Amino acid sequence: xxxxxxxxxxxxxxxxxxxxxxxxxxxxxxxxxxxxxxxxxxxxxxxxxxxxxxxxxxxxxxxxxxxxxxxxxxxxxxxxxxxxxxxxxxxxxxxxxxxxxxxxxxxxxxxxxxxxxxxx
Amino acid sequence: xxxxxxxxxxxxxxxxxxxxxxxxxxxxxxxxxxxxxxxxxxxxxxxxxxxxxxxxxxxxxxxxxxxxxxxxxxxxxxxxxxxxxxxxxxxxxxxxxxxxxxxxxxxx
Numbered sequence: 001x002x003x004x005x006x007x008x009x010x011x012x013x014x015x016x017x018x019x020x021x022x023x024x025x026x027x028x029x030x031x032x033x034x035x036x037x038x039x040x041x042x043x044x045x046x047x048x049x050x051x052x053x054x055x056x057x058x059x060x061x062x063x064x065x066x067x068x069x070x071x072x073x074x075x076x077x078x079x080x081x082x083x084x085x086x087x088x089x090x091x092x093x094x095x096x097x098x099x100x101x102x103x104x105x106x107x108x109x110x111x112x113x114x115x116x117x118x119x120x
Numbered sequence: 121x122x123x124x125x126x127x128x129x130x131x132x133x134x135x136x137x138x139x140x141x142x143x144x145x146x147x148x149x150x151x152x153x154x155x156x157x158x159x160x161x162x163x164x165x166x167x168x169x170x171x172x173x174x175x176x177x178x179x180x181x182x183x184x185x186x187x188x189x190x191x192x193x194x195x196x197x198x199x200x201x202x203x204x205x206x207x208x209x210x211x212x213x214x215x216x217x218x219x220x221x222x223x224x225x226x227x228x
Contacts, residue, residue: 035217037165045157045165045208045219061216062121095164099212106155106212108176110164 002026004034004096004111011117012086019082020114022096029077030054033102036070036081037095039113045095050102051079059102086118122147122211124220132228139196141223143209148189153213156185156194159222160205168207169194199225 007021022034035050049060053072060070072079079096094114097107123146133139143154152172157165167176169185172192182197196203204227209220 037219044222045159045210047210047217047219049216059215063216097165103213103215104151104153106153106167106170106210107157107165108167108170110166113164 002098002109004098004109006094006096006111006114009115009117011119013120014086014088014118016086016118017082017084018086018116019080020094020116022079022081022111024077024079024098027098030074031100033099034072034079035097035099035107036068036079037097037107038064038092039095040092048081048094050099052102053077053079057102086116088118088120090116091118092116121216122149122214122218124209124211124218126207126209126220126223128223129221130224130226132226133199134228135199135201137199139194139199139203139225141194141196141207141225143187143192143194143220145190145192145211149192149211150213152188153211154185154187154192155210155212156183157208157210158203158205159208165208196225201227 036048038046048064051058051070053074069082096111098109099105127142154172156169159165173185
């Protein structure tokens with residue numbers, strides 16, 4: 001069974017750093033890309049970027065380029081989303097999701113989401 | 121970047137009725153790389169339709185997708201109680217793979 005299991009909810013202060021994770025199982029982790037999607041409270045879905053764990057090829061949305069870093073450790077089948085300095089506006093639910101190729105394939109499996117709250 | 125506009129924002133219908141949700145793109149979506157997702161409160165999105173008209177695994181046949189170029193439609197032939205949710209379209213042919221703003225289907 002394909003599963004993407006994300007790390008737990010986080011509460012942070014502005015200016016702090018954070019790294020959340022997404023562990024894949026039930027499939028060949030290095031055959032698929034992993035993407036990250038933001039959902040701010042009460043709002044829609046925003047595509048942040050994707051990574052190919054086999055070689056760490058990464059594509060970012062211009063809206064998120066330079067704001068976050070996407071990485072992966074193929075040895076433990078885990079992808080990451082990290083911030084160096086959080087802002088209150090980073091408060092959101094973050095989902096990871098799997099896709100077969102960077103273009104031409106949708107997100108077919110999703111993680112359960114990680115809620116990030118940034119508040120002083 | 122391709123902008124997707126979904127309409128209406130909210131659709132108020134009764135169980136058993138037919139729902140038609142629209143997704144319009146600011147430029148042509150290559151090879152009909154258009155997907156629809158369903159999201160229920162407190163849950164992650166779920167893939168319903170890909171390639172504009174192909175149902176994902178396990179999706180009931182009351183869900184159908186159509187369209188090409190810049191105009192796409194998700195149709196739910198007869199609404200079941202579990203279909204009341206928010207629906208998003210996404211194009212995945214051109215990076216970034218943008219989402220529409222969503223249509224909420226609510227019980228009338």
